[in-house]
Amino acid sequence: MMSFLPQLSLPLPHHCSSSKPFQNPTVIALRSPTTVSNATTDSGIQFRRKLLYLRGLNVNALEALRKNPEFRSTPLRTLKSVETCLASMGIERAALGRIFDMYPQLLTCDPYLDLYPVFGFLLNDVEIPFPDVRTAIIRCPRLLICGVDDQLMPTLWFLRKLGFVGRQAITCQTTVLLVSSVENTLLRKLEYLRSLGLSCSEVANMVLRSPGLLTFSIENNYRPKVEYFLREMKGDIVEIKRFPQYFSFSLERKIKPRHKLLLDHGFSMSLSDMLKVSDGEFNLRLTKLRLRCLEEFPSAEVLLLNNLFLISVLTPKDWKRESSISCFYLYQLPLLDVFVYWLKILGCVNPLIVLDFYTFPILQFSSIIFIFLKCS
Template structure:
């Protein structure tokens, strides 16, 4: 990029960052913008305003793709920069100058005439420049539709990670049939995977699912897409204990874990699975009865005791005068929305002094439920006329 192009692009970028609209605009406003930055950056006045302006033009022109990210990232000196309502694009630029380039060269080097007079690409600065590497990583994350700001906040190790190591994660997941669109969603959800060691952290999960759980290779992709948390769950401390617990509960043979139920493997045995079994047994059910309920409706083990089991149980017993034996036969009751379906349909039945088994009341669509309700009302009228 020629010097003239650098300066023109830099001035345009600078004016956008300073909130100045239009073309060249008021020269006085433009000069005040440059001088404000010059005063902040150049405390000891070691650099002339003209050189400072030229250097800023160069940085804005080349690093504009990452300026919007700079104010919310931690770099190698571990100085936290939090994005707040007062954060401005100008502060992003200063942050870039202070942190992104500081480890490798001084500001005066950046604005040297040797660089500005060059007709080559800006990559001539240095092959190992951290700014270039960081920019490449940002562009790579964006190509995967990963939010770079969120990823860097959740995984600070991305600062020092090599681009090749990020690409190795993509290759690892792609080798198991996960397409790029799904891969980006998974990595955006769990950015810690971007700096994971495939050999020690990811492939062992695949091997466990294939060899221990006996998930067919063709279904591994479905397992991961349905439950990406599998990839950040340790085999020895999480997946294996959960798998053994579920096998004892009855998830074997025809009821074995499949790609539809591998989500249960990410549940902690002591803090999630056992308390739910204990809660159901506390209703008066035997262990084998609870096991049958869970096998019939595995999703029970994913529900919250306080937000699901308890309020739905209270409504069933107190408002519906239900029998626990019916819950044993139809544990799927806990899968339905309390306000949107259970209460609504129960109240419609009560309004007409009718009753219906849980399965008939809940498993059908609204249209079919209304049709059944009309049939029951007509039948009731006919019986009264006899």
């Protein structure tokens, strides 16, 4: 039976002679079930401690583990060393939860290889004051996961060449630009602005005046707002050059509603006048424009003018261009009769009452505007 077994020739280690058998074979000591159980228990306890640590930072531990599997085998002291590093730059513990939720890979990074070089870049190359480093990180935590040599430094050189020097130098408010790729992001946005008919110097000036332009999406911001401005508002691209902040306002929540109000009433405003003010100030300007139009229209028993219902008992001879219009604000409708009676006592002939709901920017509640005409 032995002759049917194949003759196996096993290779020997180089340090062993082929003519000598192994003299001291290695004996593998198997751990007892008790030893394995203790190791498993210790590992489970350590893992639970890490989960409790993340819970204390308000970090979603399950999501962090899913995005960064290395977290399971990383010692707790490594996690705490990252917190110590960030705290040394003034980043408080309450802000760590948001940072780690956004970038869980930071939990297992080496502070000396990954974090301190970024802080050194911000302090020495960008020349951001130490107290402002915290602000830069809070505004853009992505800085912490960017490489200095392959991402941050090339972008800094490009931005400085574009004109971000001197008074326009990068600050803690604009360090978000440093995380953008020069080739794939910044150059594409600059080229799109140039395609609107603007020169290189005009585009650079727009970006320096409004650095946020370089953070907006071409498809989700630039293109729809330019199309609406040119097609619906019949605007001139020169006005966008004068007011590049146009791209920072919401198209659906601010630009379209305000333009529609102006269009419905037959008025027009520059982009800055239309968008820079609060809702209350815009409504006030619109109301003033509507009041100015009253002098240009004849009187009638009932006039419907730009959605203003004019309840009038005036005759054409009472409507005089030189008459002055005064505004009074009442906050309770039952006072209407008393108010009209008081006006007549003061000598105001045939009060012209205009009912309009308007929200004051300070009082923030609706009131009724009563307008009367003083006849000379």
